[in-house]
Amino acid sequence: MTIALETRGLEKSFGGLRVTRDLSLKVEQGARHALIGPNGAGKTTVINLLTGVLKPNAGRILLEGNDITDLPVHKRVLRGLSRTFQINQLYADLTPLETVGLAVSERLGGGGDWWRRMGTRDDVNQEVAETLGRFHLLDVMNERTATLPYGKQRLLEIAVAIATRPRVLLLDEPAAGVPESERHDILAAVAALPRDVTVLLIEHDMDLVFSFADRISVLVNGAMLVEGPPDEVARDPQVKAVYLGEAAHA
Amino acid sequence: MTTLFTILFDGVAYGMLLFVLACGLAVTLGLMNFVNLAHGAFAMTGGYICAVLVNNQGWPFFAALPLAFVTAALVGVALERTLYRHLYTRSHLDQVLFTIGLTFMSVAAVDYVMGSSRIFIKLPAALEGQFDFFGVGIGRYRLMIIVICGLLTVALQLILAKTRFGSRLRAAVDDPRAASGLGINVPQVFAFTFAFGCGLAGLGGALSAEILGLDPYFPLKFMIYFLIVVTVGGSSSITGPFLASLLLGIGDVAGKYYVPKMGPFVIYTIMIVILIWRPNGLFGRAAAR
Amino acid sequence: MTAASDVSSHAIARARWRPAEIAFWILALSCAFLFPSRYLIMTDILRLALFTLSLDLILGYAGIVSLGHAAFFGVGAYSAGLLALHGIINEPVIALVAAGLVAMVLGFLTSFLVIRGVDLTRLMVTLGIALLLEALAERFSNITGGTDGLQGIEMQPILGLFAFDMFGKTGFFYSLIVLFLLFLLARRIVNSPFGLSLRAIKNNPLRASAIGVPVNRRLIAIYTIAAFYAGIAGALFTQTTALASLDVFAFERSADLMLVLVIGGTGYLYGGLIGAVVFKMLQELFQTITPQYWLFWIGLVLVVMVLVGRERIHRWVLWVPNLVIRQLFGRKAVVAVPESDAP
Numbered sequence: 001m002t003i004a005l006e007t008r009g010l011e012k013s014f015g016g017l018r019v020t021r022d023l024s025l026k027v028e029q030g031a032r033h034a035l036i037g038p039n040g041a042g043k044t045t046v047i048n049l050l051t052g053v054l055k056p057n058a059g060r061i062l063l064e065g066n067d068i069t070d071l072p073v074h075k076r077v078l079r080g081l082s083r084t085f086q087i088n089q090l091y092a093d094l095t096p097l098e099t100v101g102l103a104v105s106e107r108l109g110g111g112g113d114w115w116r117r118m119g120t121r122d123d124v125n126q127e128v129a130e131t132l133g134r135f136h137l138l139d140v141m142n143e144r145t146a147t148l149p150y151g152k153q154r155l156l157e158i159a160v161a162i163a164t165r166p167r168v169l170l171l172d173e174p175a176a177g178v179p180e181s182e183r184h185d186i187l188a189a190v191a192a193l194p195r196d197v198t199v200l201l202i203e204h205d206m207d208l209v210f211s212f213a214d215r216i217s218v219l220v221n222g223a224m225l226v227e228g229p230p231d232e233v234a235r236d237p238q239v240k241a242v243y244l245g246e247a248a249h250a
Numbered sequence: 251m252t253t254l255f256t257i258l259f260d261g262v263a264y265g266m267l268l269f270v271l272a273c274g275l276a277v278t279l280g281l282m283n284f285v286n287l288a289h290g291a292f293a294m295t296g297g298y299i300c301a302v303l304v305n306n307q308g309w310p311f312f313a314a315l316p317l318a319f320v321t322a323a324l325v326g327v328a329l330e331r332t333l334y335r336h337l338y339t340r341s342h343l344d345q346v347l348f349t350i351g352l353t354f355m356s357v358a359a360v361d362y363v364m365g366s367s368r369i370f371i372k373l374p375a376a377l378e379g380q381f382d383f384f385g386v387g388i389g390r391y392r393l394m395i396i397v398i399c400g401l402l403t404v405a406l407q408l409i410l411a412k413t414r415f416g417s418r419l420r421a422a423v424d425d426p427r428a429a430s431g432l433g434i435n436v437p438q439v440f441a442f443t444f445a446f447g448c449g450l451a452g453l454g455g456a457l458s459a460e461i462l463g464l465d466p467y468f469p470l471k472f473m474i475y476f477l478i479v480v481t482v483g484g485s486s487s488i489t490g491p492f493l494a495s496l497l498l499g500i501g502d503v504a505g506k507y508y509v510p511k512m513g514p515f516v517i518y519t520i521m522i523v524i525l526i527w528r529p530n531g532l533f534g535r536a537a538a539r
Numbered sequence: 540m541t542a543a544s545d546v547s548s549h550a551i552a553r554a555r556w557r558p559a560e561i562a563f564w565i566l567a568l569s570c571a572f573l574f575p576s577r578y579l580i581m582t583d584i585l586r587l588a589l590f591t592l593s594l595d596l597i598l599g600y601a602g603i604v605s606l607g608h609a610a611f612f613g614v615g616a617y618s619a620g621l622l623a624l625h626g627i628i629n630e631p632v633i634a635l636v637a638a639g640l641v642a643m644v645l646g647f648l649t650s651f652l653v654i655r656g657v658d659l660t661r662l663m664v665t666l667g668i669a670l671l672l673e674a675l676a677e678r679f680s681n682i683t684g685g686t687d688g689l690q691g692i693e694m695q696p697i698l699g700l701f702a703f704d705m706f707g708k709t710g711f712f713y714s715l716i717v718l719f720l721l722f723l724l725a726r727r728i729v730n731s732p733f734g735l736s737l738r739a740i741k742n743n744p745l746r747a748s749a750i751g752v753p754v755n756r757r758l759i760a761i762y763t764i765a766a767f768y769a770g771i772a773g774a775l776f777t778q779t780t781a782l783a784s785l786d787v788f789a790f791e792r793s794a795d796l797m798l799v800l801v802i803g804g805t806g807y808l809y810g811g812l813i814g815a816v817v818f819k820m821l822q823e824l825f826q827t828i829t830p831q832y833w834l835f836w837i838g839l840v841l842v843v844m845v846l847v848g849r850e851r852i853h854r855w856v857l858w859v860p861n862l863v864i865r866q867l868f869g870r871k872a873v874v875a876v877p878e879s880d881a882p
């Protein structure tokens with residue numbers, strides 16, 4: 001059993017506020033691992049630490065055994081760690097074709113070519129077409145992203161991440177804000193992710209978590225509360241207390 | 251040794267003046283993330299109002315100062331309500347273009363009405379010259395500036411720390427969305443703050459005529475100084491801009507004294523070094539969130 | 540048609556020459572024969588167009604707002620002037636490239652300051668660098684001629700063949716050729732994957748780095764290239780006017796430049812070219828009304844453009860041409876619309 005993504009004693013504070021406390025997490029190769037927790041548990045901070053948007057105050061992050069703690073964001077992506085965003089982070093003025101094309105070009109090492117025209121590399125074209133097709137985006141590939149319906153944008157959000165060929169993919173609330181009618185497409189796309197891609201799902205929606213994950217970590221106040229298979233976590237009294245407590249407050 | 255003290259004294263006076271001129275800009279920026287390059291135009295307004303009242307109408311200098319404040323604030327609030335508020339959600343490029351446009355218009359308009367040469371405000375005799383304090387030459391006018399600006403700074407700090415308005419303002423600067431969620435009327439707080447900031451700039455403009463010089467190109471000449479104060483000082487509190495102003499004032503005076511030929515060089519070099527070292531400003535909060 | 544070839548043809552389509560573009564350049568060339576008495580002002584327009592093209596590369600494509608682009612223009616202008624004055628490089632074309640390279644080096648060095656921080660820091664740093672250079676040029680007046688500028692520059696014939704004449708004919712064709720070649724290069728650059736990555740960075744730097752784009756390296760690259768372009772524009776200024784004085788660094792020059800670009804529209808390369816023509820015409824018009832208060836009118840144009848909305852103005856202006864083009868070339872053909880303006 002190999003570990004795809006690991007954190008050791010991760011710490012992060014803002015001012016005096018400790019938002020991540022001694023977090024040690026192991027995600028197995030090929031796992032469908034979910035990271036859950038009530039509002040304000042520090043899930044977003046964990047993602048930002050993993051992807052390199054934030055630097056931890058202490059602790060290490062390992063991707064397939066290699067220390068990536070000090071790598072900038074884009075280098076981690078090239079090493080095989082990608083993410084989607086809870087709120088779409090797309091290029092409003094670019095088309096899906098350009099968006100996915102750029103991701104593929106960067107990975108194949110052609111993103112900095114300044115003399116070559118776009119669309120002239122067969123390997124890139126092939127892969128762009130394949131990715132757009134898989135996420136049902138071929139029909140809108142030439143439209144400005146900003147004009148696409150929300151569901152399509154959400155698909156593009158995942159498609160871009162996949163286009164970087166991640167070995168570990170961080171999915172940040174993939175179905176957030178998607179209308180019921182378009183929800184099915186998103187869930188199908190998530191379910192159809194290749195098995196060799198390790199997925200860490202950060203999610204609020206318990207239905208989605210329990211239908212998808214084979215392992216769950218519960219984060220409370222920036223620290224790990226419980227970790228285990230879904231049925232164990234569901235039975236855990238501490239977890240119940242946290243969620244029931246939250247429900248009682250709501 | 252005494253020259254050192256004189257430089258320090260002049261530098262502090264200069265720095266405090268810069269703070270009064272620029273602190274409104276820091277708040278505007280922190281609150282609405284609005285880049286107002288026309289801030290100097292409000293200072294110029296105050297300066298010219300004061301000059302006209304004192305030189306042409308024979309008002310006493312100290313009576314004209316409050317009016318400089320009020321006029322600049324009124325012009326500020328009028329522009330804020332009619333024009334600026336349409337631009338808060340626009341891109342920084344639009345804000346920059348718009349405020350440069352306003353600056354250019356103000357420069358040309360003042361040039362047209364008042365002429366292009368530098369003007370001086372007639373000072374009361376009590377403020378002229380300097381006296382000797384343990385061998386250190388203390389300029390009376392500069393001493394008055396330190397007193398006025400110092401009092402203003404303390405008052406601002408108190409308003410921010412102790413009053414209801416202050417706490418609303420701090421909440422709004424900290425997180426405008428959360429603040430409006432708490433029932434704070436952010437646009438109103440902003441309009442008031444904007445007007446107040448313009449008023450302070452107007453007062454600063456009147457006070458600075460003697461030291462910085464007042465001519466129609468004032469808003470352009472000092473644009474970079476205001477930008478330095480807010481970028482080096484950060485916009486999350488007024489302490490940052492205050493310290494940045496002092497640093498800038500002392501640095502500029504010392505630079506002009508010790509290496510006169512290098513002129514403004516010293517300031518720009520300090521600024522560049524600081525920004526290499528701390529891209530978010532000396533006292534700015536780290537890019538969190 | 541397979542999906543892949545479909546993808547390819549769509550991707551290439553963006554870089555295809557449109558009829559309107561070809562018409563534009565034919566028109567530019569024909570101006571030389573239509574207005575033979577106006578070479579000087581037309582050369583002025585060409586220089587401004589090249590300078591604005593440079594700003595478009597960083598502002599329109601990469602989203603870097605600069606208040607001090609005149610820094611590179613000025614460095615190019617003084618470099619070309621000094622090279623000619625001291626007879627270091629006598630041949631204008633080589634001197635032009637050399638001056639561009641000097642500006643490019645400066646651009647590379649200062650880019651590290653510019654890529655850091657937010658818009659506001661960028662504004663201050665770019666403005667500060669231009670002011671710093673102006674102060675330097677004033678300080679070292681023994682080299683730069685101070686406020687009088689460089690005196691007595693004499694230009695040698697281009698390639699040893701074409702001497703500059705007093706009507707500015709040589710200067711005009713020289714500038715037009717330089718502009719066209721650099722335009723072709725810029726066009727190539729923006730339609731490459733590199734250009735695409737710049738647009739991505741401008742749209743969303745967070746996402747750009749999250750798909751593996753080395754954001755800082757790309758910004759450094761384009762800033763350096765843009766500095767080269769601005770340096771060339773400055774060098775052209777010196778070579779065609781035999782002048783270089785302190786005002787090449789002036790803030791007003793940088794601010795005018797932004798106005799030129801927003802008049803023409805950002806992010807489609809022609810903005811600078813069209814903007815330069817309109818700007819110079821406006822300048823002629825306003826200067827005949829009130830020569831001293833030109834600054835007021837520039838300011839007014841800026842304010843009105845922003846308040847009405849840049850894209851709205853462009854739509855109004857392009858309405859008639861687009862109507863004509865649709866009649867001629869079918870429904871889908873339109874005059875290129877600035878990227879930020881796309882509906």
